[in-house]
Amino acid sequence: MEDDYEHLREVEIAGTSVFRGNLLDVRCDKVRLPDGESTLREYIRHQGAAVVIAQRADQRLIFVRQYRYPLQRAFLELPAGKIDPGEAPADTARRELREETGYVAEQWRHLGVMHPCVGYSDERIEIFLASNVRRGSPRALDDNEFIDVFSLTLPEALEAVRDGRITDAKTLSGLLWAEKVLVSGW
Structure with missing residues (x-):
């Protein structure tokens, strides 16, 4: 089912860890958008x-x-x-x-x-x-x-x-x- 939305996928170009603590890993990644342009995505990785x-x-x-x-x-x-x-x-x-x-x-x-x-x-x-x-x-x-x-x-x-x-x-x-x-x- 996920393949049905390939036209929406963003692809990481470069990734950076901004802060890594005991609970959170704050990231800022440069990504390629579906239209070929690039942008930054800030997000938090969490172990679940x-x-x-x-x-x-x-x-x-x-x-x-x-x-x-x-x-x-x-x-x-x-x-x-x-x-x-x-x-x-x-x-x-x-x-x-x-x-x-x-x-x-x-x-x-x-x-x-x-x-x-x-x-x-x-x-x-x-x-x-x-x-x-x-x-x-x-x-x-x-x-x-x-x-x-x-x-x-x-x-x-x-x-x-x-x-x-x-x-x-x-x-x-x-x-x-x-x-x-x-x-x-x-």
Whole structure:
């Protein structure tokens, strides 16, 4: 299917790493456009992440509240985290659910992938459904993580989207999947 859009392809002429940190690799590449002209494309390379829709036996979904420095406020989010080098996305999902929340799941299902910032990043977030979630081991937060854990029903979570308490892209996408999978049986 991708070959159907060859007339839109941009080809790298030269690439430059502007900044490389622990999380992000900021790039500025010179590219040839479909019409033969060239331009610069600034973007961020990211190793990818996994997000977990974790549903307890009582149907409540597990959420975290975490302060996000760039926006100077706390956000309501589904548990998630970056994929470590060489780690399978499913293993990332299991690890992040356990580390951030202390929960483990009996059943796992990969639902899909989302790309949160297609205009300036190659980041992908793999979406997983974890069913029959229960308390497992104690949380194992990173040294720089401070996270509240709580649960909401799916209707409560959708109300939080409607009233603006949930605005995080991966959580919005996850809740779309949750509604379709848990209610409509996708």
